[in-house]
Amino acid sequence: MERDTTQDPFAEFKKRQREAWASFAPTAMFTPPVAGHLVRFARIARGEVVLDVGTGTGVVAITAARSGARVTGLDLTPELLELARDNARISKQEDIVWTEGDAEKLPYPDASFDVVLSQFGHMFAPRAEVAIAEMRRVLKPGGRVAFATWPPEHFVGRMFAFVGRNVPPPPAGASPPPQWGNPATVTHRLEPHFEAPFFDRGIMRYPALSIEHFRMFMERSIGPMQKLVESLAADAPKLAALRAEFDAMAAPYYVDNVMHQNYLLTRAVAR
Numbered sequence: 001m002e003r004d005t006t007q008d009p010f011a012e013f014k015k016r017q018r019e020a021w022a023s024f025a026p027t028a029m030f031t032p033p034v035a036g037h038l039v040r041f042a043r044i045a046r047g048e049v050v051l052d053v054g055t056g057t058g059v060v061a062i063t064a065a066r067s068g069a070r071v072t073g074l075d076l077t078p079e080l081l082e083l084a085r086d087n088a089r090i091s092k093q094e095d096i097v098w099t100e101g102d103a104e105k106l107p108y109p110d111a112s113f114d115v116v117l118s119q120f121g122h123m124f125a126p127r128a129e130v131a132i133a134e135m136r137r138v139l140k141p142g143g144r145v146a147f148a149t150w151p152p153e154h155f156v157g158r159m160f161a162f163v164g165r166n167v168p169p170p171p172a173g174a175s176p177p178p179q180w181g182n183p184a185t186v187t188h189r190l191e192p193h194f195e196a197p198f199f200d201r202g203i204m205r206y207p208a209l210s211i212e213h214f215r216m217f218m219e220r221s222i223g224p225m226q227k228l229v230e231s232l233a234a235d236a237p238k239l240a241a242l243r244a245e246f247d248a249m250a251a252p253y254y255v256d257n258v259m260h261q262n263y264l265l266t267r268a269v270a271r
């Protein structure tokens with residue numbers, strides 16, 4: 001991918017995001033069930049041409065390809081795309097095309113895809129309106145978008161708000177990712193480009209022996225959490241206080257040794 005650092009006001013922010021997400025692979029152990037739900041909800045049909053934005057290790061792209069779609073997966077983070085290639089080889093879906101790129105500047109011509117999917121991916125592009133306009137631009141007339149996002153009122157949305165309160169703010173003009181989990185906001189953002197959306201909900205489950213195990217896992221494989229902990233390496237009391245706050249935030253969602261992470265699905269047809 002051409003890394004244009006002169007034009008994009010968020011180029012430095014995206015460079016940091018690319019570094020932060022490089023450690024995500026262990027978490028992708030838990031996202032395939034959501035991919036199954038998203039691909040079914042998106043009504044992917046055999047032969048459709050599909051783009052997966054923020055594909056990471058390729059879980060949605062590979063699930064869609066197993067349904068008979070012709071798939072391209074795009075992600076900002078090359079380390080994850082390497083693993084996506086391995087996953088495609090293992091699952092015998094080697095026709096998938098993998099592209100390093102940015103959700104805000106999709107490197108495809110207009111009207112290239114029948115369906116654009118994103119599972120916890122496009123929500124991390126800093127400018128919501130730019131990302132959704134790009135997703136619409138690459139859709140054929142009558143094509144559809146379908147995505148999974150984290151609602152602000154549930155655990156992952158609260159965790160990103162917690163991280164946001166404790167790290168330097170992003171550049172002006174960036175919208176908080178969990179806004180994409182609010183149906184009213186989603187409806188408003190889709191309105192210029194899409195018919196009225198349909199919604200569904202589900203729960204992603206993380207088995208964990210204790211909340212402390214769960215937190216340790218998040219600190220190692222969720223880039224924004226990892227960066228927050230690294231930034232407090234020299235301030236043990238503050239780190240301990242933040243860890244206690246995290247554990248209290250997680251407690252209501254930790255039942256029967258499983259963390260429950262509620263997500264929102266959205267589907268809409270292009271105008």
Ligand SMILES: C[S@@+](CC[C@H](N)C(=O)[O-])C[C@H]1O[C@@H](n2cnc3c(N)ncnc32)[C@H](O)[C@@H]1O
Pocket residue numbers: 014017018021024028031053054055056057058059060074075076077080101102103104118119120121122124125126
């Ligand atoms: C939470 S992970 C989700 C990965 C995968 N879809 C899954 O469900 O397992 C977020 C992904 O979005 C990617 N990402 C973040 N910002 C992006 C951007 N501006 N353009 C494309 N991908 C981006 C990250 O590199 C990462 O792979």
